[in-house]
Amino acid sequence: MDLTDRQEQIVTIVKERGPITGENIADELNLTRATLRPDLAILTMAGFLDARPRVGYFYTGKTGSELLTDKIKKLTVRDHYSVPVVVNDQTHAYDAITTMFLEDVGTLFVVDQHGILVGVLSRKDLLRTSMGQQDLSEVPVHIIMTRLPKIKVCQKNDLLVDAxxxxxxxxxxxxxxxxxxxxxxxxxxxxxxxNITKAFVGLVNRDDL
Amino acid sequence: MDLTDRQEQIVTIVKERGPITGENIADELNLTRATLRPDLAILTMAGFLDARPRVGYFYTGKTGSELLTDKIKKLTVRDHYSVPVVVNDQTHAYDAITTMFLEDVGTLFVVDQHGILVGVLSRKDLLRTSMGQQDLSEVPVHIIMTRLPKIKVCQKNDLLVDAxxxxxxxxxxxxxxxxxxxxxxxxxxxxxxxNITKAFVGLVNRDDL
Incomplete structure (x- = not known):
């Protein structure tokens, strides 16, 4: 679509100063609002500009999917995590499995006597151990866990999508x-x-997005 | 915002027949397009109507989050599932665990001799069994699996959000x-x-949404 010189001028003004009212655009160009109306209607119809009541015209550089991206990028770990289940690093594998079933989680975090993270224990780690020749009530979890610095972690303010x-x-x-x-x-x-699956479901019918 | 009678008429026409071009709206009202331009600009600016090039005006009953919902509701299982890993119902638990590790999956599907689904076997089921007194190379999976009709299933055309x-x-x-x-x-x-976590990540920066 070819824009007239005046339409080009309008787009430039809105790009730089938007959101801006039709009245202010008219002032800028020393024209009346009535004169500009057809141009603004055309620019809006063509998708160059968008307009909202009590806000004014703004430049729509964005596609719908970019807006969606913006919204998902506002979701952080803070609002989506669960309570952790921890075991001491001296716990035996058998007791860790019992804790896993009692708490109904698939991953345990292993901490030292000061409550500091030293390892992660997954169902997979425990299943592997249970296939071995060792007695589950003899093996301490620090032997079979994934340990620092191999552990991947996240923090409250991290983006959910990055996690x-x-x-x-x-x-x-x-x-x-x-x-x-x-x-x-x-x-x-x-x-x-x-948690991520729940967040995905939560995207549907959420009004705060 | 109070609409004039003519603006009300325009909204009614667009609601019923949109997307519709400015020209067709003008025809409908026995007016010229130039006469209608200011009204169309106002209705667009107020958010009642939206307009797209080569499409025309349409009624925007929708908020941004409804549009997001619509987009997620278009995602189906078809585009997001993985290859299944199946074992026969006569397989022993030990071999099932081995298959799980070799194929690196957390869930096995159990089929009968005709390849028909009869059960589902999770890491949790196998871990529970491994804690018992039974010999893993003696227990067939059909003893420990979740069986029909308790199994939850989905189909290709199901919505990803429903799954x-x-x-x-x-x-x-x-x-x-x-x-x-x-x-x-x-x-x-x-x-x-x-798969759902990947779909969630895929929502960011996707152009086909």
Whole structure:
């Protein structure tokens, strides 16, 4: 679509100063509002500009999918994590499995005597151990857990989409939500693929997006 | 905002017949397009109507979050499932665990000799069994699996959001994607929380939404 010189001028003004009312655009161009109306209608119809009541015209550089992206990028870990389940690093595998069933979680976080994160224990780790020749009530979890610095973590203010990418790229089911301390990392939450699945469902029919 | 009679007429026409061009609206009202331009500009600016090039005016009953909802509601299982991993119902638990590790999946689908779905086996089921007194290489999976009619399934054309709700409500990690046959259900795919997490990430920066 070819724009007239005046329409080009309008787009430039709105790009630089939008949102801006039709009246202010008219002032800027030393024209009456009535004179500009057809141009504004054409620019809006063509999708160059958008307009909202009591706000004015603004430049729509954005597609619908960019707006969607913006909204998802506002979701943070803070609003989506679960309560963590931790075990001490001296716990035996058998007791860890029992804790997993009692608490109905797929991942346990292992902490030292100061409550500082030292490892992560998945259902997969425990299943692997249970296939071995060792006695489950003899093996302490610190032997079979994934340990620092291999553990992937997230923090409350991280974007949910970034945490999701971490889960996928590292092929894990859960991330500890941690808070940094002088001594190390304190576990304050558990972010799982279940949390992400719930967030996905939550995108439908949410009015705050 | 109070609309004039003519503006009300325009909205009614667009509601009923939109998308409709300015020219067709003018015809309908026995007016020239130039006469209508200011009204169309006002209605667009007020958010009653929206306009797209080469399409025309349409009635925007919708908020941004409704549009988002619409987009997510277009995602179906078809585009997001993974390859299923199946074992025969006579397989022993030990071999099922081995298959799980070799194929790196958290859920196996159990089929009978005709390839028809009869059960689902999760890491949790196998971990529970491994804690018992039984010899893993003696227990056939049909003893420990979740069986029909308790199994939750989905189909290719199901909405991804509905499948996600099934995963959450039933607290399971995966659904078999099935195709109905005379003899029963054939397993054609595996839909997991990983698939949903990937779909969630995929919502960001996707141009086809």
């Amino acid at each position: 999701s990418i971490k889960l996928i790229e590292n092929q894990i089911d859960a991330l500890p939500v941690i808070q940094e301390h002088e001594r190390g990392m304190e576990v304050i939450g558990r972010l799982t693929k279940t | 996600s709700i099934k995963l959450i409500e039933n607290q399971i990690d995966a659904l078999p994607v099935i195709q109905e046959h005379e003899r029963g259900m054939e397993v054609i795919g595996r839909l997991t929380k990983t």
